[in-house]
Amino acid sequence: MCVNTPYRDRMFKLILEIAERGVDVIFLDGPAYYPGACYCKHCRSMVSRFQPERIGATPRGGGS
Numbered sequence: 477m478c479v480n481t482p483y484r485d486r487m488f489k490l491i492l493e494i495a496e497r498g499v500d501v502i503f504l505d506g507p508a509y510y511p512g513a514c515y516c517k518h519c520r521s522m523v524s525r526f527q528p529e530r531i532g533a534t535p536r537g538g539g540s
């Protein structure tokens with residue numbers, strides 16, 4: 477699951493709910509983030525906004 481999707485906001489909300497219960501530690505075994513590895517609509521939108529010079533660049537590894 478890409479961290480740039482609404483999934484991130486959902487996870488932040490869940491983490492806050494858990495933290496409010498007084499736990500000492502929350503261990504997240506993911507998600508992993510690999511810059512340049514995701515071309516979902518959310519990542520493409522962020523790239524076009526913050527790195528417009530990368531639009532049209534070939535994905536790493538020749539992916540689609």
Ligand SMILES: [Zn+2]
Nearest residue numbers: 478514516519
């Ligand atoms: Zn993405």
